Amino acid sequence: MDIGIIGLPQSGKTTVFNALTRGHADTSGASGSATEMHLGVVKVPDPRLEVLSGMYNPRRVVPAEIKYWDVPGPESLAKSQGIVGQYRNILQGADAFLVVVRAFDNPSVMHPMETIDPGRDVETMLGELTFADLEVMDRAVERLEDGMKKAKPAERPAMTRQLETIRKVKEGLEAGIPLRAQQVTDSESAILINYQLLTGKPIIVVFNTNEDGPEPSLESLELDLPEGDQLGEVCLSARLEAELALMSDEEAEEFRADLGLDDSAMNLVIRASYSTLGLVSFLTVGPDEVRAWSVPRGIPAQQAAGAIHSDFVRGFIRAEVIPYDDLCRCGNIAQGRKEGALRSEGKTYPVKDGDVINFLVNV
């Protein structure tokens, strides 16, 4: 799972990145710091792993991971080719975006548009993503129209279908509807996958607030969002969270209790990522390894096997599945089998959160 952190210049992207990854990336604005890209890996906390590790004594315990990318913005909005600009190919590889939006006051940090206005900034960023996709769709139309002229008759029907799909998505984008809120058929998705449109990816807005609020929300900002567009959202004070992230767990816990904060930025963002992306974790167990894997909710078992190894998709035979709670009750898989809690499932079985799965494969 790769999540790109984007936002206007100086909105606090690198500070959010540090808070999430317990990182030390430079936020001083010293020359060059704003153009560096940072990659950090966050392990998804999951208490079930500890319980399973107690049962299996494995050589390793591996939590699910989320990779966060701190993607630099343009040096200035004035000379930008859009916020996405040169980093488009990096952004294309992300599974979702965190859009950091400045809601903090700090007279020593300039805002590229001078005033603090979180609603405007959310709309600007969403607009930038739409704009970047429109450019891609425009180029695609041009190329296909050109190609049609030279194409052999047998190639034309497929090209016509591509053109129709692209024109339809382009019209939607022009009307301000991101791909994620557009209705597309399976065959249209198969065409669009080649373009990796940015507006097709889930978005989580991170309001970067003062330590003492106020806490904006998408609802309170009364944004004019297209129908069907579901954005995730989180409020946090990135600077405070980045400082807490560098303390020991005990120390940070104490500070949090004093400040009346319930949960770390990392947990808030992981939860928002899971719910916005519709993720669940399935588990694998054995003497070698107890491990959690994050996959989209309801993914067919055969595809879920691909999270472990791409060869497992082709070689999939069936999946032996026991829900985590049943495994804990039975004590081990053999007992689960005896009690009928272990089920044998086929390719299309929709994977649920907490399924402990043994894939039988032929590779």
Ligand SMILES: Nc1nc2c(ncn2[C@@H]2O[C@H](COP(=O)(O)OP(=O)(O)OP(=O)(O)O)[C@@H](O)[C@H]2O)c(=O)[nH]1
């Ligand atoms: N008061 C306050 N200041 C913050 C907060 N978050 C970030 N800042 C300050 O804002 C400045 C910019 O933060 P960065 O994290 O570097 O922002 P950025 O979006 O990565 O900036 P660029 O990469 O240059 O676009 C730094 O001086 C931070 O200390 C916050 O929650 N509160």
Ligand SMILES: [Mg+2]
């Ligand atoms: Mg930065």
